[in-house]
Amino acid sequence: MSTPPDNFEAARAEKLHKIEQLGIDPWGSRFDDYQPIEAIRALPADLADDQRPTVRAAGRIVLRRATGKLHFLEIRDWSGHRILRKRTSKEHAGEEVDAWSSYIQVAIGQKQVGELAWNLAQELDLGDLLGVDGKLGTTKTGEVTIWAEKLHFLGKSLLPHPDKVKGITDEEYLLRHRYFDLLYSPETLERTLNRIKIVRTIRNHLDKQGFVEVETPTLHAIAGGAAARPFITHHNTLDIDLFLRIALELHLKRLLVGGIEKVYEIGRVFRNEGISRKHNPEFTMMELYQAYGDYRSMMDLTEGMIVACIDGLGKGRQLQFGDATINFEPPWQRLSYAEAFKAHVGVDMDDKAAVAEVAPSKGVRTQILNEQKQPVGAKDHDVIVHELFETCVEDKLEGPVFVHDYPAGLCPLTKRKQGKPHIAERFELYVRGMELANAYTELNDPITQEQTFRQQLAGLPEEDSMAKMDEDFIRALRHGMPPAGGLGVGIDRLVMLLTNTTTIRDVILFPLLRPEQK
């Protein structure tokens, strides 16, 4: 019986059949009490024969070296971390390769494991899942090795695995087969686990300060709380269109009215906009609201929370990002929007004539254009100011820096500064030109809120406005919302920054891609 040599799948299916013929289930079954490979590697491996620990491991076969009647495998689980591993073969001795420290070598000797296991060993492929019982020891060359006494077949891999040296470099392939990326790119698993760690740190940090986590609806009748185009979907029984949420804000503030004084949510929001290295149509936001706080209390909280995340990663407070090193040691710089504007644009942001004059030279139009590119009116002063800020200032903000006190026209949900109605109590945290966090002293005055909504709605296409009239939300405010500080953090971008990742796709396990076409 020969295997068609031109077909990998057929060859592996053949092995699957042979494993079945040995009376072994090729899909494995429950396997209890195995030890993490990292824990096994921490055990003493160089004891006398009669003192060697018995261990049980499980993992995926990632390398195989068969020498006649003694086979060496390397199996790997998820218990380790990225390391550099020295090569030992004569040709390449001393060279280093990227590895994952939770691999362990398994030696299977024909005489030692018995006929059944030896027959099974003949059918093992790279990518198969295997459990091993054996004594921990070393080889003649000193490699920590499980000397197999019993094999437990835990799962067949029917498709070929990538090049053991180069893995897969085709980014499309990796994006469409994230499981391969996780298996063969150590940094991908590392980054994924770091993301999980960061989110857990945020929860721990907030929980310790008395915040409670809630879940609010994803399907909204009115997509409010941010300026973004929503996804539209439909509820059949009610026969109404609904929007996937673009922000968490309005429901969480209703909970403030409801007496939940420290509340947060970490959840997915959806924005029907372009895809880029900084944008995925669905992304994760953390928003929190604290009764009786303001934007200054949010600055302290933000700084403490992000520093806790950084400390949780255990790599110190100076983090590498691209070719720069960012110093996250608190306290972080606090800079007013007006100061930042003056420094980089060169004019006072309140000087309307000067702003209008400088705008064209920076590529910022002062007219609103319709779809035919005809001017249909003058842009609001605050809008021009902010466009200048985006083109001239943002990139220069190395950070971490809190930019505070925004032009009020940009912030319909924010309380105005006392005695300065054109300034809103808002800050954004910038690091390397990226907005990491956005916080307000929340507007809790329903009369002003309703006016702001109506003004904004009159001036802008609804989809471009942050202020969508939400009658139910106004009604909630009329019952009395405590003065409060509110904070929003884009989790994906925070993870990018803290894990030195330049594209958002790499911090999201399954980013949106066009469907694969046949």
Added chain:
RNA sequence: GCCCCUUUAGCUCAAUCGGUAGAGCAACUGACUCUUAAUCAGUAGGUUCUCGGUUCGAGUCCGAGAGGGGGCACCA
């Protein structure tokens, strides 16, 4: 939506001026009880992304399309 780049064996990559599509790894057969990115000998593996054009002849040149990447725009 616009511009640029890219697509060759399962994976990583070659292929000169337009002239027989190759190698390493993986796979298959064989040898080997201390290998370690094992080694050695042999075998097999291709719609060169798709469609069309130029040409005696196209992986290579031209046109269109698709996927992906990068940039711009929108946005967080």
